[in-house]
Amino acid sequence: MDMRKFTEGKTGGIDQFCPPLCFELAGQSFYFEMDDGFDYELKFIDEKTLEWNFAGKEPAKADYLCVKGDETTYLLSFDLQDVQQRENHTFVIDKENWLCTRILSRIGDNPRYPYLIAPKYEFGAIKREGVEYRVYPRHGFTDDLNGNVVQWNYGMMETVHIYYCSDYYRITYPPEKASAQSFNEALQKLPSSDEPTAYIKIKEGMYLFSLTESNAEKLIAEAMGFRSNTMCMLQNYKRVYQVGRTFGTATRDGVDTPLHLMFGAYGRLRDIDSKFLTDPNPYLI
Numbered sequence: 001m002d003m004r005k006f007t008e009g010k011t012g013g014i015d016q017f018c019p020p021l022c023f024e025l026a027g028q029s030f031y032f033e034m035d036d037g038f039d040y041e042l043k044f045i046d047e048k049t050l051e052w053n054f055a056g057k058e059p060a061k062a063d064y065l066c067v068k069g070d071e072t073t074y075l076l077s078f079d080l081q082d083v084q085q086r087e088n089h090t091f092v093i094d095k096e097n098w099l100c101t102r103i104l105s106r107i108g109d110n111p112r113y114p115y116l117i118a119p120k121y122e123f124g125a126i127k128r129e130g131v132e133y134r135v136y137p138r139h140g141f142t143d144d145l146n147g148n149v150v151q152w153n154y155g156m157m158e159t160v161h162i163y164y165c166s167d168y169y170r171i172t173y174p175p176e177k178a179s180a181q182s183f184n185e186a187l188q189k190l191p192s193s194d195e196p197t198a199y200i201k202i203k204e205g206m207y208l209f210s211l212t213e214s215n216a217e218k219l220i221a222e223a224m225g226f227r228s229n230t231m232c233m234l235q236n237y238k239r240v241y242q243v244g245r246t247f248g249t250a251t252r253d254g255v256d257t258p259l260h261l262m263f264g265a266y267g268r269l270r271d272i273d274s275k276f277l278t279d280p281n282p283y284l285i
Contacts, residue, residue, distance in 0.1 A: 015154075026047045038055070065077050067264070075232070102121070105118075105120075115248075142207070146165060149271070150268070159171055159172070165281075172193065207235045213230075227248055231245070245262050
């Protein structure tokens with residue numbers, strides 16, 4: 001028997017090292033005091049379903065996915081139900097510091113690129129009884145990762161992330177991996193692998209790295225069936241491990257498949273040719 005068939009995933013090979021889903025939040029409720037003034041409520045009904053609403057609005061139900069970056073930090077993701085445009089709400093819930101990061105992502109807002117996603121990031125605090133609202137401390141954008149290169153092993157697939165500046169990253173695929181061939185062929189059709197990103201510090205040694213496959217969507221989507229996806233990766237550098245979620249679309253043979261799944265990866269810091277860190281971004285003037 002060829003034992004390799006048991007590792008032949010249907011999700012692009014990125015979920016093999018995803019930890020078991022976390023059900024610890026079942027029965028709990030949260031009120032997030034957000035810095036943009038649009039506070040947000042979550043009520044975890046059970047291990048599968050939650051109720052969500054912006055403060056003062058009627059709650060709606062959704063099925064959720066949750067994984068942990070460490071003992072007190074949760075990555076929560078759910079797609080809205082019964083909406084005209086697909087929309088995802090993702091949270092980092094930091095119970096060590098009682099802080100949160102919210103990411104709202106919707107497909108279909110760009111009339112020229114209807115698959116394109118533009119995530120919106122906001123920070124806030126978890127309301128606690130007897131604790132007054134404070135404007136600091138917060139999670140926030142950072143350049144801490146600049147200059148670092150990490151090879152992430154997802155199981156069937158490995159990637160090399162080049163964190164060369166605070167607004168973009170670069171990616172390559174180890175040539176010795178069979179899965180790298182099709183990805184590298186796609187990249188050769190682009191002037192660069194640079195894609196827009198957000199780097200957010202959650203706490204010491206813990207970062208949220210969020211990327212959007214924007215340039216690929218604009219330049220090679222029709223030819224490759226490679227649609228825009230947004231990926232959030234909660235990276236624990238004390239363990240060099242990450243958990244994440246992807247939200248977007250895959251198109252095969254003219255058929256769109258909605259994507260929303262959790263994944264995990266083990267990493268190792270790498271040295272790399274300095275040109276990958278210093279070559280100019282061809283998408284910018």
